[in-house]
Amino acid sequence: MTAPSHTARAHSFNAAAAQYAANRPSYPPALFDAVEDLAGRPLTGSRVVDVGAGTGIATALLHARGADVLAVEPGDGMATQFRRTHPDIPIVRGNGNTLPLADDSADFLTYAQAWHWTDPNLAIPEAVRVLRPGGALALWWNTDALDVPWLAEAAERIGRHFEVNIHEEKRNVNARAVDPADRLDFTRREVRWSRRIPVDTHIANIASHSTFLVGDEEESAAFLAEERAHLMRAFPDGIVEEVYDVILLLATA
Template sequence: MTTPVTRGEAPPPARPDRGARAHSFNAAAAQYAANRPSYPPALLDALEELAGRPLAGARVVDAGAGTGIATALLHARGADVLAVEPGAGMAAEFRRALPDVPVVRGDGNALPLAAHRADFLTYAQAWHWTDPARAVPEACRVLRPGGALALWWNTDALDVPWIAAAARRIEHHFEIDVAAEKRNGDARAADPAHTLAFTRRDIRWSRRVPLDVHLANLGSHSVFLTHGADHAAAFLAEERRHLLAVFPDGVVEETYDVNLLVARTPTG
């Protein structure tokens, strides 16, 4: 559908393709690392429960590791972690943050790993950049029998009124479907061929951050990074005004639902 343009207005920015969005993080890796939310301890508790084994001592491959936000948590649980990251900028930020954790370049569609290497293969905020038709067989190849493929996403809690209102503003400004992010955590979208049997667990959590951190977090998302700096800056300036009306002390309470999917590979 063509969006009409009023006489005298600049046309809206062209919608970036999926590849451009996937690679956009490399230029904003430091911003991403400094402002993106982490994950609650309950997420790793649920991961261990659904996988049927502890992370401590397990061989974990964290694919699409980015700047290492999830990798750091897995490492702190005592896992032997190898990170896989396709982007040069993100990998460089990862090495600065976690110099003692190995990271190799690659992606989930063709993992640069030997077969049956891992007890866990994890994707934090990253599976939706893969092609499941290629990434699911790769996961089965890399995992040991009985190993666990775990996918998770922090998603906005859209039942919280101020978050729902902000999502509507983002949808209007960027012409996107914010609620579609929730569908990343659907097993049908994650594995359309139904190769694996996923179990889902949803975990709600929140964090309180300064308004500047919240806005920088927003600005590190691919839709902001790929629609042009002026277009993103205009939204963030207006969003500051909206949020100060809700949080006059300048501290924002972000509420998230972590959507976790875990599937175990056959043991025989």
């Protein structure tokens, strides 16, 4: 069977936007502290463009931090969900490869769980164009804390199902931000946090990832049902603590 294309995976979220908004994890305040520390400037009062904003999980937190935020989102379903949830935050349609923004117009460009959907050969020059001198490009991903035994075991099961090495993918996150023309030099920071949620929320979170959204529905449903049964045996009270390492990569223009 041919693997789903990168484009198909990128567009898969539009049909699952409500599920994404309801079940995906947020981000801790310490992440935004780290963004400010590495950038050497506050988010409060800064012009921030959140690219690939999705349903607005990160955008809303940036707004609450006091930033003047504009969301950029390419997907119909995600943008509709964003407007429904965050009617007071402006959003425009576009993507990181061709930003619908003027030169030198942003203090921060942020990509929460979104940079890997861009082409760095296009997105990095666009970031350099749009950022004001001294502005920052901040990329981050929630990644499972694989030193937590139950999460490591779950990652192994998912890895076997999709024939991927999730441990190796986490180690190689830095490669996602390599600038082919050496215009930007990224610094890495990790922030650990956790959330306690019902098993069913955890399963719905997993199911909202593109690898499941584009997969065979029956196979995905069977795997997720088996995973739920496994977790209910391990956590009979029906509550799990998801532990995340947010990997932050930041470069200043």
